[in-house]
Amino acid sequence: MGTTTSHFTQDELQEYSDLTYFTKKEIVYVFKKFSELDPDLVSSDKYCRIPKEKICQMPEMKVNPFNDRICRVFSTSRNFDGSLSFEDFLDMMSAFSDQAPKSLKVEYAFKIYDFNEDDLLDAEDIEMVINRLTGSAEPLSEKEMDQLLKNIMNEADLDDDKQLSYAEFEHIISKSPDFLNSFRIRI
CATH class of the missing domain: 1.10.238.10 (EF-hand)
Structure with a gap:
């Protein structure tokens, strides 16, 4: 050492x-x-x-x-x-450490999920997140994906602009107590 x-x-x-x-x-x-x-x-x-x-x-x-x-x-x-x-x-x-505050983890999660890097999560970004989370073994059908995207936007898109701002993302994550468990790397 x-x-x-x-x-x-x-x-x-x-x-x-x-x-x-x-x-x-x-x-x-x-x-x-x-x-x-x-x-x-x-x-x-x-x-x-x-x-x-x-x-x-x-x-x-x-x-x-x-x-x-x-x-x-x-x-x-x-x-x-x-x-x-x-x-x-x-x-x-x-x-990603256990010591980092939830607010920092949420900020980085938003950046990671923002595939087109436009500071908003649109349907395309969310679809990519869903596809990565569900894996490629059995992709969702177009109908299932559309319904899931619709449900997510109904729940999270507070201003009905068909995209999630950072504030909207932060709000929806605050309702998810398991978020911190999935967003860490232990050293």
């Missing part, structure tokens, strides 16, 4: 701790997990970017139907490839 802590000064660890929901010890552990994704690359450059494909192979991410969207949302890459720097990875792990 001594070699991992030497990657950061005490000031860096303190700054990361101040900006996340992790202790210094947990940050060192998160860096270890990051390093395990591509040991050679990280050992030669701690500021490297790990490709999305490697991030998505983590056991915690592999089973998540939104793993590519998660990488996209947390990536600060200028070429929008979903690659993650350590700081991106740390932000992602912090937002």
Whole structure:
């Protein structure tokens, strides 16, 4: 563990701790997990970017139907490839941690579900969310999907504009106590 802590000064660890929901010890552990994704690359450059494909192979991410969207949302890459720097990875792990507040999890869930990235969840976005959640084994029929979308909009679209704003999404999520259980990664 001594070699991992030497990657950061005490000031860096303190700054990361101040900006996340992790202790210094947990940050060192998160860096270890990051390093395990591509040991050679990280050992030669701690500021490297790990490709999305490697991030998505983590056991915690592999089973998540939104793993590519998660990488996209947390990536600060200028070429929008979903690659993650350590700081991106740390932000992602912090937002998914048990210590992160529900409001932060809701904010990131909205971004992850907003496939067309227009700051609204329209029928197309919600259909993509449903398809990912239900899997590809038995897709819903067009009629079933239309009815489900209609039911969702009837319940959540408070201003009847056929799309969900962040406020409407936040309101509907507040009625779902199981949301926090499905939106986390344990370190």
